[in-house]
Amino acid sequence: MSIDFRRTLGWKLWPVTVFCSGLGAQPGPVPSPLVNTPCDAGPGNPIDTVVSAPDSAGFRSVFDGRTFKGWWENCQTPSSAGDRTLGGIWLVDTNLRAIFSTAPPNGVGDILMYNKQFVNTELIMDIWPDWGNDAGVFERTAIGGKGYQVGIDYRTGSSIGGSYGETGYAAFNIDPYLFAGNESTINTATAWTTLTAAQNPTSFGCPATGCTPAQWTAVWDINGWNQIRIEFFGNPPRCRTYIRRLNAALWVPVMDHQSPDASQPTGYLGLQVHDQVSMWTGAAGNFYRNIKIRPLDALGNPIPQNPVSLAPNGRSHPRLKFRSGALAWAMNPDHVRDLKGRAHASGRAFPGRGPR
Numbered sequence: 001m002s003i004d005f006r007r008t009l010g011w012k013l014w015p016v017t018v019f020c021s022g023l024g025a026q027p028g029p030v031p032s033p034l035v036n037t038p039c040d041a042g043p044g045n046p047i048d049t050v051v052s053a054p055d056s057a058g059f060r061s062v063f064d065g066r067t068f069k070g071w072w073e074n075c076q077t078p079s080s081a082g083d084r085t086l087g088g089i090w091l092v093d094t095n096l097r098a099i100f101s102t103a104p105p106n107g108v109g110d111i112l113m114y115n116k117q118f119v120n121t122e123l124i125m126d127i128w129p130d131w132g133n134d135a136g137v138f139e140r141t142a143i144g145g146k147g148y149q150v151g152i153d154y155r156t157g158s159s160i161g162g163s164y165g166e167t168g169y170a171a172f173n174i175d176p177y178l179f180a181g182n183e184s185t186i187n188t189a190t191a192w193t194t195l196t197a198a199q200n201p202t203s204f205g206c207p208a209t210g211c212t213p214a215q216w217t218a219v220w221d222i223n224g225w226n227q228i229r230i231e232f233f234g235n236p237p238r239c240r241t242y243i244r245r246l247n248a249a250l251w252v253p254v255m256d257h258q259s260p261d262a263s264q265p266t267g268y269l270g271l272q273v274h275d276q277v278s279m280w281t282g283a284a285g286n287f288y289r290n291i292k293i294r295p296l297d298a299l300g301n302p303i304p305q306n307p308v309s310l311a312p313n314g315r316s317h318p319r320l321k322f323r324s325g326a327l328a329w330a331m332n333p334d335h336v337r338d339l340k341g342r343a344h345a346s347g348r349a350f351p352g353r354g355p356r
Helices: 190-197 213-219
Strands: 002-009 012-019 028-031 071-074 089-093 098-102 110-118 121-128 133-141 147-154 160-166 226-234 237-245 252-258 267-273 286-295 321-323 326-328 336-338
Touching (some): 098 267, 133 160, 133 226, 133 237, 147 237, 147 267, 160 252, 190 252, 213 237, 267 286
Antiparallel strands (some): 002 012, 089 098, 110 267, 121 226, 133 267, 147 160, 226 237, 321 326
16 A cells, blocks of 8 residues: 655656555555655754653654754765755655654765763663664764764664664674564674573563563564663763663663764764665664753763753743653644655655554
8 A cells, every 4th residue: 555645846746656665564665766854964952952851761752753943964974975955855745743764765874963962971862773774873973984883783783772882883793693584583683692691581571581582572563653762971981771671661772882982972862874775775764753852961860950940031932831741842744854844745754553
């Protein structure tokens, strides 16, 4: 089944086709032909442009679910070496309140960066990658791409939650486990097993001796949304990653890594579309939503936040409301938006067993 959308880029119109995937695969709109909005010259206003009060745990939203406000498309890294003008493809599905990314046929990628630079942070977000795609979360990243990457490498021979020294950063490539031939099978999980053995693994469905490849689908949902949590702090930084099924009771540790590189004391947060055709082979793209950050101190402890919503003039924001402890705002949920904020589509993108 497909749903035809129309995206307006000045005088151009091009269709976006949405496929309902089969069991075990992640759904996603597949733009055709793959025309993209131009990359940005640089970050916009460095002030946090997403108005969001902290929740009870101190997390603030950095994505409003409707637009790319506060974000910019960076094509100045090696991921965009093949096309510095267009890079990868990024859309917002406002029905799902999610960012969608994919690579064009030429395999060029880029990094979607948040305007504000960070030092010590804890990031939580929902993710739904498509099998075969190579992406990542970039921490303390320079505009040229140098930084620390946490992998969202949903492909054979790699992992989600591992780490990589990027573009001149210290050379390391850590995979606590490796995906085998499909999204439901991992192997060589020795590092992950050792790490989880000390974390009460029976509480999240693993043996007392630690999680093994046999427990992968107990902690990861191959048919739905999952969540990733990244604690990044100190200098040189320490990075701890966790995953869980959407809203599971407990986070499952994946990696605890001390970086050898202190050369990036601050930098941008980013989401990547990896370059090279062979690195992005999923039929659909990747989804990200509910992107939230809270500040940490240099030891990884949360810094208390005042739960007050402020408008840019410093006054309480009259259009923000709280419902059951969550920040809520009015929005039109029936459009897809590109990086320039243009609305393109009407209708539910994923009937049936799509993201939920």
